[in-house]
Amino acid sequence: MTSLKDFKKLAKQVIDIEQQAIANLEQYIDDNFASACQMIFNATGRVIVIGMGKSGHIGGKIAATLASTGTPAFFVHPGEASHGDLGMITSEDVVLAISNSGRTNEVLAIMPVLKRIGCQIIAMTSDITSTLATLSDIHICINVPKEACPLGLAPTSSTTATLVMGDALAVALLNAKGFSADDFALSHPGGSLGKKLLLRLEDIMHRNERLPVVSKDATIKDALLEMSEKGLGMTAIVNNQGQLCGLFTDGDLRRILDTEVNIHRGSIGQVMTANPIVANPTMLAAQALKLMEDKSINGLIIVDENQIPIGAMNMHDILKAGVL
Incomplete structure (x- = not known):
């Protein structure tokens, strides 16, 4: 036996x-x-x-x-x-x-x-x-x-x-x-491999009316309402020219709750994170995932060549797209 x-x-x-x-x-x-x-x-x-x-x-x-x-x-x-x-x-x-x-x-x-x-x-x-x-x-x-x-x-x-x-x-x-890797991607469009090689942020980002954005002069309350409505856990902050100047996230909200900042009257520009990490629309979703993991962040604002926000995405969008 x-x-x-x-x-x-x-x-x-x-x-x-x-x-x-x-x-x-x-x-x-x-x-x-x-x-x-x-x-x-x-x-x-x-x-x-x-x-x-x-x-x-x-x-x-x-x-x-x-x-x-x-x-x-x-x-x-x-x-x-x-x-x-x-x-x-x-x-x-x-x-x-x-x-x-x-x-x-x-x-x-x-x-x-x-x-x-x-x-x-x-x-x-x-x-x-x-x-x-x-x-x-x-x-x-x-x-x-x-x-x-x-x-x-x-x-x-x-x-x-x-x-x-x-x-x-x-x-x-x-x-x-x-x-090349690009050639390989063209013959492997399906599955997670194809998505890692082909899928770009412009394919999955939230844009237009789904893009969370407020003016730097808006109140913190207004920013929170925008975040709640768009459901991405963050909002872009723009200056008078519409250019990105900051970012406010759920994490930022938790931090200011321990301070005496007036949410109803305080300006979002006072509590935002200035010069946030951004991405361009042609970046591969797989590259964006690595960027977020390296920087320990859960979302990205996508800007054009003039630093004007044109999209936003978070880790959930990466998971939903099947890149992981």
Whole structure:
């Protein structure tokens, strides 16, 4: 009967074997790998990744990684390719054919058609003498010392090595293409990642009639009414030219309650925080979040180039937008 200790021991063995497989890959980052990168970089079409079984699953991930990092790519199942999907492939494309053995029948069956189409072919196999390797323009070796499966049958180390080699291709191409964080954001608009890279304060700030603002000559009572109505826990204070000159927050209110300031008659200009921290409308919401965390504040006034308040936002707006 297998014990808990045995489970942990076997799991650690798998990790050790797969780590060795990845380390073994370094010798295959050679001229063939560089030539494959150059071929893809120079291509006017897309990268078409094909593979069967576990290689197909890994190929789908490689295609997705390439596409999200600036190299247009998609996966084509070799079985479906034989029944019409070859029409997706053009002579401008580069085919990345994945097969650990290099002898997968479904992949080899479409090689003559790929040759006739005129696209360039990169093979990724563990055997440089395999049929797929010899039929391709460039071969990238993904040979591993052993599978992590104790039977030596289930693709484990080999699929891990293939995935890592695919990542190496994608990142090398990303760098060569000068792919930037802004480019990455355009292909990842959804979810928290996209919001961190794309969402700006102008997209979430309260503006116009929702912007809390009072004159520096207004009474403290008037400022409190403005804060209560707009519900942001603060109000901007402006001078006679409409420029920001101060800020009053819930925290400021708690502090003045311990003083003898007359809330009904006292001027907000007497108790405001002068020269508050501000932001511009094009600042990323993620940057604004870091600014508020660094300065231990809960909100920001957004001003234009003339220091006139045009928006306001607080930590709740960041949370609501899903940036965290």
